[in-house]
Amino acid sequence: MSKFEQIRPFYDTEVNQALLGILDDPMMKTVMNFTFPELKDEEWKDQLRKTHSIRDFQINFIYPAIEMVLKKSAEGLTYSGIDKLDQHTPYLFISNHRDIVMDTSLLNYSLYKGGLMMTASAIGDNLLRNPFLMTLSRLTRNFIVRRGLPARELLESSKLMSEYIRESLLKENRSVWIAQREGRTKDGNDATQKGVLKMLAMASDEKTELDYFKKIKIVPVSISYEYDPTDVLKMPELIAKSKNENYVKGKNEDFNTIMNGILGQKKRIHIHVDKVLDREIDEIMERYPSVNKQVQALCNAIDEKIITHYKLWPTNYIAYDLFYQSNQYQSEYSENEKEAFQKRLQQGVDVKDKVAVRNFLAMYANPVINQEALKVEK
Structure with missing residues (x-):
């Protein structure tokens, strides 16, 4: 059994069995009827029974679903910078994070359209308590980030995730997406948390952390929605924070947020994929001798790219x-x-x-x- 067993996506050899397990789930019927309104249930079920890889599932079922979401809730998706990357090179995409499902779904859709490999993507286990959502997540190459753990377990979990990311990038030749922070940005201030970079560095096999960051090819990504489909849902937490009050999530809040993010009005969307942070890392290594200052400077460099290329809408x-x-x-x-x-x-x-x-x-x-x-x- 792989040490990544508890967090990894499905292998292609497991995909068909997993699909058969959710074929008759009411949520699968809802997704497929939304995506393929012209098909009878038995027709899409028959196609799913013949699906044996994550790539086929994404291209033949998930991306048509995204196209239908865009048709019903947006006024166009554009992207830039993808043509500057190499289609055979794995990258670590670090992006701002506004929407639970759509951020990584739209990035992967754009990468696919641009001829690049799709990513393995991080997702919090707090969003996957429903068995169907857990299966669907693993069928779309998500790996699980465990949340709310005691300090010792959190350290072990972070180390495992760091190793999984390194394995994906350097051994499996697979790009990876992670958000620049834990949880979504709710106030519009996109800022990279040092803890995210510290987690990545846990699996370093280089002399210094910055050498490792250079090796894994960090690419900043800016995702801009003209309308945030979950803007109103973010308000109670923002108001509580501004009043220095503790905010406790409602029972179905995460699920409601996922659904609103998918179906809520977005108008126009733009994704900018930047260049690999290479020269910037060299400059940071020359300028700052201390590791802490180097990591903070790299956070700042990522932030600068994300903020600069964030598409400002009316x-x-x-x-x-x-x-x-x-x-x-x-x-x-x-x-x-x-x-x-x-x-x-x-x-x-x-x-x-x-x-x-x-x-x-x-x-x-x-x-x-x-x-x-x-x-x-x-």
């Missing part, structure tokens, strides 16, 4: 102007776009609650503020 500029009660960016949006955004704000939060309004606006305005700050630094 919603971001509208929120900025409303937040600061200014007209600084009025040339970036129309009156109709402003009215639509204000309507979303009024429907989503109690406009008499100033804290709620400011949190909602800041969620969309912060990417503009962060790009402005980077320009000042330069």
Whole structure:
């Protein structure tokens, strides 16, 4: 038995059996009827019975589902930078994280469309308590991140995940996706946690951590939604945080968030895939002698790439102007776009609650503020 048994995706040899196990699940029927409304149940079931690899399942079933999601809840997906990468080279994609399922699904869909290999992707076990979701996750090449563990177990779990990522990249020749932080960014401030890089470095087989980071080819990714489909759902936690209150998730909150992320309105979406952080790592190694400062500098380098290439939409500029009660960016949006955004704000939060309004606006305005700050630094 592999030491990664508890966290790994299915092997291709296990795919058909796993599919047969969920063939009659009501949730599978819902997904397939949504994706292939023209097919009778027995037709898509027959096709699933003939499916024997993750790649075939993704291309023939998951990506048509994503195309249907985009058709019903978005106004176009664009991507940039993918053509600058080599199709045979595995990369460690580190991205900002806004939506539980769509971030990695859309990146992989874009990589596939751009002729690159799809990734193994990290997902928290707190999102997979439903057996169907666990199976579906492993069928789409997700590996499991264990959450809420005591300190000693957390250390062991982090070490195991780090080893799995190294094995995928360097031995299996498979790209990997992870988020720049644990959990989604809810306030629009995309920042890489040092703990993520420290976890990755646990499996280092190089003289220094930075040598290892260079070896695993880190590629920053910026994912930008014109409308965050879960913006309103993020509000209770943001409001609690701004009042220094503890926030406790509701019983079905994660599942509701997943469904809203998939089906909620997104308008336009853009994904930018950057170049490998190579020269940047060399410069960090020359400039900083201490490991801690090197890791922080690498976090900053990832953040700079993600923030710089985050696609700013009219919603971001509208929120900025409303937040600061200014007209600084009025040339970036129309009156109709402003009215639509204000309507979303009024429907989503109690406009008499100033804290709620400011949190909602800041969620969309912060990417503009962060790009402005980077320009000042330069």
